[in-house]
Amino acid sequence: MMETGNNLWNAGRSVMEPKLILPTLVALGVGFFYLSGNQKFELPNVGPLLGATNMADGSAWYASASGESAVLQPSGDPIALGQLAEGINATSISAPPLEIRLLTAMPDCGVTPPDAGQRVAPVLAQPSVLPTQIYSYDDNEFARSAAYEMNRVMNRGGKILADLKKLNLDPMSNSAMDLVTVVVPPGPEPVYLVIKDQFGGIVWNILPMPGATVAQVTLLSGGYSGVVNLPEGARLEIPDIASGACGAFHRVIEKVSVTEARGFVPSDETRAAAVAYEAWFLQTFGIAADVGLTGRDRATAVLAGAAPLDGTPKAAWKAVEGQIVFLMPNDVIYAAEEKQHKEWFLTKANAEITKAFGVPEGSDVLALIKPVTHERTN
Numbered sequence: 001m002m003e004t005g006n007n008l009w010n011a012g013r014s015v016m017e018p019k020l021i022l023p024t025l026v027a028l029g030v031g032f033f034y035l036s037g038n039q040k041f042e043l044p045n046v047g048p049l050l051g052a053t054n055m056a057d058g059s060a061w062y063a064s065a066s067g068e069s070a071v072l073q074p075s076g077d078p079i080a081l082g083q084l085a086e087g088i089n090a091t092s093i094s095a096p097p098l099e100i101r102l103l104t105a106m107p108d109c110g111v112t113p114p115d116a117g118q119r120v121a122p123v124l125a126q127p128s129v130l131p132t133q134i135y136s137y138d139d140n141e142f143a144r145s146a147a148y149e150m151n152r153v154m155n156r157g158g159k160i161l162a163d164l165k166k167l168n169l170d171p172m173s174n175s176a177m178d179l180v181t182v183v184v185p186p187g188p189e190p191v192y193l194v195i196k197d198q199f200g201g202i203v204w205n206i207l208p209m210p211g212a213t214v215a216q217v218t219l220l221s222g223g224y225s226g227v228v229n230l231p232e233g234a235r236l237e238i239p240d241i242a243s244g245a246c247g248a249f250h251r252v253i254e255k256v257s258v259t260e261a262r263g264f265v266p267s268d269e270t271r272a273a274a275v276a277y278e279a280w281f282l283q284t285f286g287i288a289a290d291v292g293l294t295g296r297d298r299a300t301a302v303l304a305g306a307a308p309l310d311g312t313p314k315a316a317w318k319a320v321e322g323q324i325v326f327l328m329p330n331d332v333i334y335a336a337e338e339k340q341h342k343e344w345f346l347t348k349a350n351a352e353i354t355k356a357f358g359v360p361e362g363s364d365v366l367a368l369i370k371p372v373t374h375e376r377t378n
Helices: 018-029 141-153 158-162 244-248 256-261 268-285 338-357 365-377
Strands: 002-005 032-036 070-072 099-102 119-124 131-137 176-184 191-197 202-208 214-221 226-228 235-237 301-303 324-327 332-335
Touching: 099 332, 131 324, 131 338, 141 338, 158 365, 176 191, 191 202, 202 214, 214 226, 244 268, 256 268, 338 365
Parallel strands: 070 301, 099 324, 119 191, 176 202, 176 301, 191 214, 202 226, 214 235
Antiparallel strands: 002 032, 131 176, 131 332, 226 324
16 A cells, blocks of 8 residues: 655644634545545455454444345335345455455446346435445544544533543444345346446346346446446446536436425426436436336335246345455545444554644644644633
8 A cells, every 4th residue: 555645744843823623624634535446445454453343342243134124125115135136245345355456437428327127227316324334434534523623622621621532543434345136037138237336336246047148247436336246248327427428417327207206396407417317317218207116215225127926936135245346446445343443543643743833743633733722711
């Protein structure tokens, strides 16, 4: 790993005035990133780190996937995951991947349209409640955490600060990527999957049932998502939906009527973007943007088509464990068990504070903060 960026403060420089600390933390957050080759990427040797998936307190951690987990359908009530897949193993969600590969978005919103005879199956879901132990976030997350905690403790007063034993420098947002499984039912036509997520942070787990053929997976993501268990022979494309023909909408947009039904009033800008999005979707994929699984919130799993008949052979369960995960690039991508990730994040957030004070990395941040705060409050 190599760390680069603008060295805003020299190690020998005098300690900064307290009023400059928080703005400088914010500035530092956009100045540093982590590189492997020419990519922004952080992936330690995940095998030893993830050999046992434990929480920070040492207790065993298991994701809540089971045969009873709900699978959302394009229409009708959810059905049980156990009706569609067998061998469901929750620990395979948070276990280590074999490899992580970074993807390149297709420029100018380019995407290969479906061929004649392919069944286009669009699905839409938001992040689930099944966290993997793959983390993806912007590199300013360290400075955001440091700035928030510094602001919190430096406004508590000298007496309280004197008793402070440690800083709470956890990520400010949920940085663990969630798993959402896409079950593909059997059928005579090759399937062209259009996976839509509005906010990113999802690892989409493709699970074809026996008799299903997936020809292409096109991921439309408004954030940083990815795919695991890409079926053999399937093409994976991620158009850059912030450029080219997509510049008029920049993101996946829920149908305006669905938004209104939930009690929200879309702005004129959003309405215009929705018109552009729906026109592009129809032209590109040959179906309306509101066909298939749409307007849903959090999901453990979704069904890309009609539910198969009872007795249909089930898919063999797979998740992250031992598989290749394809991810959209982000400033930091980190695969580790939760405790190890928190320790690594704490080190990086502490480094932002020491940079802001103009002292060497590894300095005692509590010793730095207490004299400054006492000077301000006395």
